[in-house]
Amino acid sequence: MKKQLLELRVNSRLPELAIEPNRLLLDALRIDLQLTGSKRGCDDSSCGACTVLVDGIPMLSCTMLASSCEGHEITTVEGVSEHGALAAIQKAYGDWGGAQCGFCTPGFMMTVKHLLATNPNPSDPEIREALSSNLCRCTGYSQMYEAIKAAIQAEQKGMAVSK
């Protein structure tokens, strides 16, 4: 298949790619852009390890064509850190045991980022429901809930201090 020139907007950068029109977004990210943070855990959009944000909405990059994302803002796990430091949710996932083997973690980072962007103070059932799009095989999810709550607290504290 003939390659086409494509300009993607990934983590606020504008890389230009020459890729086949049938290239999946996940492969474009992992292989062409070497953004290997997004993972391939399945091949049938069941695990959520490849979740990225497209215009702020969590999408599964393993079942999306890269060419369909032209003109949209893509955020991967590499774009979650803020000002060169860990985002509150990244720190909290480490501190509270939200990540064990870490393979599903990039996907969860994106899902949680979207959750907190749309619902800054989610209830327990809301957190559970939001996370149910991603699978984890290590943690049993419990420590993730703790981490998310801790991150919310840290964010609120941080905001209070800066005010």
Next chain:
Amino acid sequence: MSQSFSIIGKPIAMVDAAGKTTGSGKYTDDLALPGMLVGKILHSPHPHARIKRIDSSRAEKLEGIVAVVVGSDAPNPYGILPVGHDEHALATDKVRYVGDNVACIVAEDEAIAERTVELIEVQYELLPAYFDPEESMKAERDLVHDNKPHNIEKDYHHAFGDPDKGFAEADHIEEARFIANEVTHAAMEPHSTLAAFDIDSQTGKPGRLTVWSSTQVPYYLQHKLSLVLEMPMSQIRVIKPLVGGGFGGKSEVIPLEIIAAVAARKAKRPVKITYTREEVFWAHRGRPRTIIDLKTGVKNDGRITAVKARVVQDGGGYCSYGVVTILYSGALLGALYDIPNIEYDGFRVLTNKPACGAMRGHGTVNVRFAFESQLDELAAKLKIDPAEFRRRNLLQPPCITVNGLRVQSYGLPECIEKVVDRSGWKARKGKLPQGRGLGLACSHYVSGAANSIIRSDMPHSTVNIKIDRDGGVVVYTGASEIGQGSDTMTAQIAAEVLGCSLARVRVIAADTDLTPIDIGSYSSRVTFMAGNATLRAAEAVKKQIAAAAAKKMGCAPEELLFRDDLILRNGVPAQEPRGPDGRGRPSPHGSSELPYGLSRDSEHGFATDHGRVGTGHVGTGVHARPAELSSATVSGRVEGQILRGSLQQKRKEDEAPKISMSFEEAVVAAIDFHGALTGTGSYAPPPEARGGKHKGGGVGPSPAYSYSAQVAEVSVDEGTGEVTVHKVWAAHDCGRALNPVAVEGQVIGSVWMGMGQALTEEMIWKDGLLMNPGLLEYRSPSSAESPEVEPIIVESIDPEGPFGAKECSEGALAATIPAISNAIYDAVGVRLHESPFTPERVLAALRAKRNAKPVNLTEGVDPTSPTKFREHGGSLWFKGKGALRHELDPARTKA
């Protein structure tokens, strides 16, 4: 007097957490090398067939195809167990399951490889296949492996004590058949291997091999690669990058690991193979479908008199860990309760399905489900509270069980007490509304197998430590971090012993060129064994630092306390509240707790074989001159050559003897004295923990066992048969929790995985074809289906564990399945004999109860249940048509 610690026992983030949360950590599939090719494997579409011919000429002609690899490229057999070398990189004569490996295409990119793999033409001669272990055991011909009569991989027949007498003494005997269906690890990271050969500088041929692989056992992989490739182990380097979960699925050599290396040799370029999720299901090595015929005898007072178990495991097409699995099933009937008489018959059977292997709770989980369910039935019959029933059968450690297992630390009584207390057991058990219930069960697991699978006198773990001049500590360990926190545990122990901050410690792990041998991350051995080796290596280095520091400080080495990046003289620091670096340090004294390292009676306390060098200088103001140091054992100091650090050190020597030193100062002093600061520690289980002498007695013994007790609260919808787990209270005796947040994470994860096996997870087979090779269809629970788990840490402080620690990652799993089963019984009064407890099975049991028919679900099925379930339910009991079906199957028609 208890000890206080500065690093261990505190909840800390894993040392590699940031790499995981930022996506910067590299797993095998994230790696790429210049000129790297992609390998794609052609799998067998038949469960049992002889390969007549492989024609790859069409594929080879295509552009972008570099090589086609077949069985004859690497015909040496291998297998994880020395007794089970029955696998080949690619099939040489036969395929034994749907998904068996036939050939491998090596291509420039994945798309080409995927397209081309179809073009390899293989001619098969189909053979009759075996899918049910009990059928397979009757086979006379067309065996799965020609050297295994009746398709029995291995059978064991053990009798400990006098089982006949035990049953004769029993007042009640309960007997039943239990079936636990097959489950798999489904680790989030699909297996991946990248293999690359260096070009030999003399011959220009492929020389040294480097393999990056998602493995729990780098050294076993190195060993098997050496067997298959006929290369010395020293010519093979195995590196384990981050591993995305193992649970046992990566604890043996998986076909792609060998195939990638063979392909790289043939293609003369680096080759990476990553499994698709479907291939991961075929690679499998999960927990076998297990048929357990269990008989337990008890006295009226609840004391167990004898247990008899006949266990048949559906092992799949290859040996894998099978011999060990079937032995664990029998051996770990012991060491949980006091059972005076045990009879065990275990059969590991070959069938034409993917090989089963080791999975979290290896060999014990399914038998524990049966045993704890039967205890619950007996408790109900004798009208004894299930918790009390278990208390009456506790061991009295230290002891050696009837089957030769040594038990020392035993936190089970406290675990039972804690879960009974926290769950409100006494007030609520049996008193919840209809449809809601509580169930209790216990389990245990080894903290590492006392005997390695490859017999040798080699230590099971060895750790090297090197300390740099600036006080940076580098720990070299072969232990494999697979997400369980092994690197963090290693860093914690090193930091605790050396009294330095965690940030100083860097862990270099699982790289066979750099790290000393550790046999891998399986059987929950890392904390106990690699932890002990780390502790000993750190003690060895500490001894050198202490000798040098003692000289400077004019005291005996054993008077020194290493803590908070300082070396303090015992009792003295109170006079000097501020450290030499100007940072204030709280005095560790004045509390009732004794800081770690000062305890005279502790086995980890300071050894005194350095003698009391320099004690004469205490408080005299006499300078500790280097000349006095030279009288000691080793000195790497070259006369007249003063390094920069030494110069600073020299200036400080002119001052009065110190009452404290910073960690860096002490390290510099020690390096100046010894020339280099390195230490080695290793661990081998003690001979008295290695078990009985009977055949198969090598599997089951462990230096220490972890204990678990759990209460599950469930509700059962009697209309739909759906079971919901609301909460699980899980108390786990891990010896000592080195990192509580990691211990809790492991316990919660185990309980959660156990719940998956109890309720939803099942590999469903139809004529050897897996019906659900995807994560959605396999039904690993999501956050929406996951219960609240309350982990309760019980610390029994094992006498031989590092700081008293034992395993915490596997033992809890086995208790969850029977705890849920027992809770279902409490809720709706039906006893489930087959896992998982799907709505179909629960409904069938409920209906059977209403009709009051004595239907045993594992032998027949309620005739009113939908036929669709029997077609779909995966139970191979119901295979075949007409007269071929099981005699109790209502769909059976007479021929």
